[in-house]
Amino acid sequence: MNKEGILGLDIGGTYIKIVFKKDNQIIKDKEYIADIKSSADKLIDKIFKILEKYNPKKVGIAVAGLYDEKEERLIQSPNIKSLEGLNIKQIIQEKNDLDIVIQNDATLAAYGEYKYGAGKDSKILVCLTLGTGLGGGLVVNGKPFIGVSGSAMEIGHTTIDTNGWICHCGRKGCLESYVSSYGIERLYFIKTDIYKTSFEIITLANEGKKEAIEVMEEVSKYLAYGLMNILHTINPDRILLAGGIVENYPLIEEMAYSNLKSLSFSLPFRDVDIKLAKLGEFSGSFGALALAESV
Numbered sequence: 001m002n003k004e005g006i007l008g009l010d011i012g013g014t015y016i017k018i019v020f021k022k023d024n025q026i027i028k029d030k031e032y033i034a035d036i037k038s039s040a041d042k043l044i045d046k047i048f049k050i051l052e053k054y055n056p057k058k059v060g061i062a063v064a065g066l067y068d069e070k071e072e073r074l075i076q077s078p079n080i081k082s083l084e085g086l087n088i089k090q091i092i093q094e095k096n097d098l099d100i101v102i103q104n105d106a107t108l109a110a111y112g113e114y115k116y117g118a119g120k121d122s123k124i125l126v127c128l129t130l131g132t133g134l135g136g137g138l139v140v141n142g143k144p145f146i147g148v149s150g151s152a153m154e155i156g157h158t159t160i161d162t163n164g165w166i167c168h169c170g171r172k173g174c175l176e177s178y179v180s181s182y183g184i185e186r187l188y189f190i191k192t193d194i195y196k197t198s199f200e201i202i203t204l205a206n207e208g209k210k211e212a213i214e215v216m217e218e219v220s221k222y223l224a225y226g227l228m229n230i231l232h233t234i235n236p237d238r239i240l241l242a243g244g245i246v247e248n249y250p251l252i253e254e255m256a257y258s259n260l261k262s263l264s265f266s267l268p269f270r271d272v273d274i275k276l277a278k279l280g281e282f283s284g285s286f287g288a289l290a291l292a293e294s295v
């Protein structure tokens with residue numbers, strides 16, 4: 001059978017999210033992988049099964065972690081450790097004659113929003129993904145900006161407090177250690193001495209519970225510092241907020257925006273539009289699809 005259509009995959013810690021485009025129709029789907037993610041063989045096998053099912057002529061893949069553009073290997077990926085060090089492109093191409101492009105998931109989330117979502121027509125677009133971690137992606141004049149090695153825009157691992165909390169990356173005081181699901185959980189624990197998941201805390205905030213709202217206000221203040229750093233270094237015309245935290249607590253955008261005004265220079269603040277992203281959990285797969293379409 002002839003290969004047809006273009007596939008975008010986003011390999012995360014829990015699901016492979018799938019977007020398939022053929023004859024201008026788009027299909028979305030996802031495969032649960034949390035139970036097999038510790039085995040590279042099983043993960044690769046799952047990718048082959050997805051390729052068999054859709055039989056695309058091109059595939060784009062978004063991966064969580066640092067993707068080395070020169071060596072074409074995933075270098076560091078806390079959520080899918082089993083794929084670290086592997087050349088996924090080569091492994092797939094040994095069995096499948098396919099065009100494959102791979103990039104970091106947060107970069108591709110930005111590119112997906114640029115092509116298919118809330119980033120259309122922007123000149124300099126930043127997309128922040130607030131979830132388990134804090135991802136950043138940048139699209140400049142319609143092209144993903146990845147840096148020399150592929151690791152640009154790791155905004156989550158820029159320091160906002162040199163004596164701050166330990167981040168999942170091991171550094172102290174990274175923005176991510178405050179603006180992420182585990183940041184929310186820590187802030188809540190410090191305030192109440194009770195451990196709850198970020199999802200539970202956000203639900204309490206949405207129900208109007210004081211401590212939970214105060215935690216989200218604190219998170220939004222840290223987020224505002226991250227946004228200020230972005231405004232002062234990049235001067236974008238649009239910043240999108242994406243990810244599970246934002247989807248469940250969209251108010252964080254307004255909270256951060258009101259803090260940002262007093263923090264930042266007025267010039268980059270004047271020209272930036274801060275909005276919620278549109279593609280939800282599929283932004284990375286849409287970006288992977290768009291990247292495959294572009295080659």
Ligand SMILES: [Zn+2]
Nearest residue numbers: 157167169174
């Ligand atoms: Zn970090």
